[in-house]
Amino acid sequence: MILILQQIVNGVMLGAVYVTVALAFNLTIGILNFLNFTIPPLFMVTAMFAWAVAEHGLPFGLTGPLNWALALGVGIVLTILISLVVERLTFRYMKARYGDATEHAIPLVSSLGFLLILENLVRIAYGTEPHRFATPFQDLNIRVGGLIVSLPQLLSLFLALAIVFGLSRMLATTKTGRALRSIAENPDASLLMGVDVSRIVPVVFVLSGLLCGVAGAIFAVNYGQVYSGMGNEIGNKAIAGMVLGGLGSIWGAIAGGVIVGVIEAMSVHLFGGDTVQAIVWGLLLVALIVRPQGLFGHNAIGKGKL
Amino acid sequence: MTLLEISGLEVRYGRNVAVKSVDLTVADRQIVTVLGANGAGKSSLLRAIQGVVPARAGTIRFDGRDITTSDVPSRVRSGLVLVPEGRQIFVSLTVQDNLLMGAYTRHDADVTRDVEAIYTRFPNLAMRRDKLAGVLSGGEQQMLAIGRALLAKPRLMMLDEPSLGLSPLFVQRMFDLIGDLNRDGLAILLVEQNTSMALQIAERATLLELGSVLISGPSAEVGRSEMLTQAYLGAH
Numbered sequence: 001m002i003l004i005l006q007q008i009v010n011g012v013m014l015g016a017v018y019v020t021v022a023l024a025f026n027l028t029i030g031i032l033n034f035l036n037f038t039i040p041p042l043f044m045v046t047a048m049f050a051w052a053v054a055e056h057g058l059p060f061g062l063t064g065p066l067n068w069a070l071a072l073g074v075g076i077v078l079t080i081l082i083s084l085v086v087e088r089l090t091f092r093y094m095k096a097r098y099g100d101a102t103e104h105a106i107p108l109v110s111s112l113g114f115l116l117i118l119e120n121l122v123r124i125a126y127g128t129e130p131h132r133f134a135t136p137f138q139d140l141n142i143r144v145g146g147l148i149v150s151l152p153q154l155l156s157l158f159l160a161l162a163i164v165f166g167l168s169r170m171l172a173t174t175k176t177g178r179a180l181r182s183i184a185e186n187p188d189a190s191l192l193m194g195v196d197v198s199r200i201v202p203v204v205f206v207l208s209g210l211l212c213g214v215a216g217a218i219f220a221v222n223y224g225q226v227y228s229g230m231g232n233e234i235g236n237k238a239i240a241g242m243v244l245g246g247l248g249s250i251w252g253a254i255a256g257g258v259i260v261g262v263i264e265a266m267s268v269h270l271f272g273g274d275t276v277q278a279i280v281w282g283l284l285l286v287a288l289i290v291r292p293q294g295l296f297g298h299n300a301i302g303k304g305k306l
Numbered sequence: 307m308t309l310l311e312i313s314g315l316e317v318r319y320g321r322n323v324a325v326k327s328v329d330l331t332v333a334d335r336q337i338v339t340v341l342g343a344n345g346a347g348k349s350s351l352l353r354a355i356q357g358v359v360p361a362r363a364g365t366i367r368f369d370g371r372d373i374t375t376s377d378v379p380s381r382v383r384s385g386l387v388l389v390p391e392g393r394q395i396f397v398s399l400t401v402q403d404n405l406l407m408g409a410y411t412r413h414d415a416d417v418t419r420d421v422e423a424i425y426t427r428f429p430n431l432a433m434r435r436d437k438l439a440g441v442l443s444g445g446e447q448q449m450l451a452i453g454r455a456l457l458a459k460p461r462l463m464m465l466d467e468p469s470l471g472l473s474p475l476f477v478q479r480m481f482d483l484i485g486d487l488n489r490d491g492l493a494i495l496l497v498e499q500n501t502s503m504a505l506q507i508a509e510r511a512t513l514l515e516l517g518s519v520l521i522s523g524p525s526a527e528v529g530r531s532e533m534l535t536q537a538y539l540g541a542h
């Protein structure tokens with residue numbers, strides 16, 4: 001019994017990463033109706049770049065090896081910048097040039113291109129093997145009635161929840177948040193209100209880049225290792241979590257991410273690591289048959305016009 | 307004083323010309339109506355004035371400035387708003403958030419007070435301020451669309467078929483409202499299917515056919531013209 005409970009705890013912790021990445025997906029889908037495939041590699045780039053500068057320092061001999069926390073900060077900033085480049089080259093450029101005619105196929109495909117390019121660039125530079133990302137508190141645990149809870153994981157979970165909470169407040173109460181929600185429903189009408197759509201779209205990419213960055217940092221600290229394939233692996237399950245929770249729903253991303261984390265931990269415990277993907281996606285398909293809009297989703301998502 | 311002055315305006319969608327060399331002026335505090343059959347180019351004209359679709363030729367001057375190439379947000383800031391065909395309120399936002407979206411370009415401290423003033427004008431909206439706008443009736447949605455546009459503090463409001471789909475009672479209330487707003491100093495450019503009521507309330511009228519001006523002048527004159535029935539019957 002205690003073993004099962006332990007798996008649930010581990011799963012929830014694992015879920016913190018999924019929640020954050022799922023939320024990044026959710027933002028661009030919910031607001032821009034754009035499935036941004038650049039999110040998994042962005043998540044990976046944060047961690048890999050942080051590792052690289054922690055090991056070798058900034059490029060071009062700017063600095064020597066950086067402290068782990070500083071390295072993560074640099075990784076997150078780089079990720080946000082790349083996210084803005086992605087906005088320019090996939091979303092804005094294609095929209096401006098081809099307008100509605102292309103629907104969403106071209107931004108989707110070009111973001112898929114970014115996924116492969118980023119992942120392969122990192123692979124060329126640093127190989128596919130895992131690298132150790134050392135932090136001073138790798139092995140700090142607390143014990144709660146027989147359960148082992150890793151302290152960094154616990155803090156990560158709180159950090160993820162705080163970010164999600166902050167983001168949902170921002171969307172609910174600020175002027176920019178209101179404009180983003182209006183764009184999600186009807187960008188033409190938002191324009192009539194005087195919303196400069198081309199200036200507010202990058203906000204979505206900054207936010208989703210930030211989320212990817214934080215998720216990458218959480219992963220690096222919690223697991224103490226990073227590798228070029230991590231984006232694929234985590235992104236996959238984050239998408240499952242997002243779909244399970246409901247497209248476009250913030251609370252759905254939390255629930256879905258945590259549920260996927262727990263299912264994963266339980267599958268590993270009960271049936272072994274190879275079964276994880278099959279079980280997660282199998283359960284997801286069943287859940288979708290029962291409730292196609294996901295746990296918290298509504299039907300309007302995916303029908304926006306932007 | 308002339309508030310809006312359009313000359314030689316042309317709008318195209320690909321090779322299809324929707325508006326051809328249209329001239330039109332709206333004076334300060336004036337109501338002008340644009341009439342025409344379906345597809346005559348009325349909405350395209352309004353959308354070009356707001357800047358949602360580009361003017362392929364011609365000039366648009368508003369409040370003494372050439373705005374032909376300005377973007378939509380700056381036109382809104384300068385006091386030009388469009389209440390679009392089909393209202394286009396945000397059904398997934400609350401009534402309150404819809405109104406606040408109308409004030410998006412404003413940065414002054416009076417927004418809260420002005421939102422309250424809208425609620426005083428439309429008590430039905432006040433009762434539902436925290437409800438999603440999707441639950442409002444058609445008439446209430448049109449009130450919301452107009453209230454939202456008013457919050458931009460416009461000098462000229464363009465209304466594209468505001469009475470579309472409303473019950474006769476609400477149509478009357480809509481025209482009363484337009485009259486009230488005009489008496490408060492708002493200039494109005496009105497596109498309507500309800501020709502007789504539009505001609506009654508407007509000082510001047512412009513009749514469009516296939517994108518071109520057929521006749522333009524004082525409402526009474528346009529109302530008497532044979533071209534009016536012709537334009538709607540499409541008989542030539």
Ligand SMILES: Nc1ncnc2c1ncn2[C@@H]1O[C@H](COP(=O)(O)OP(=O)(O)OP(=O)(O)O)[C@@H](O)[C@H]1O
Nearest residue numbers: 319322323324342343344345346347348349350351
């Ligand atoms: N987005 C568009 N793309 C292509 N053609 C368009 C578009 N919008 C309008 N048109 C065409 O432009 C012409 C004028 O249309 P417009 O909507 O301005 O007319 P309207 O007078 O407002 O008609 P209605 O009374 O039906 O609202 C029509 O021939 C229409 O088919």
Ligand SMILES: [Mg+2]
Nearest residue numbers: 348349350391
């Ligand atoms: Mg029209």
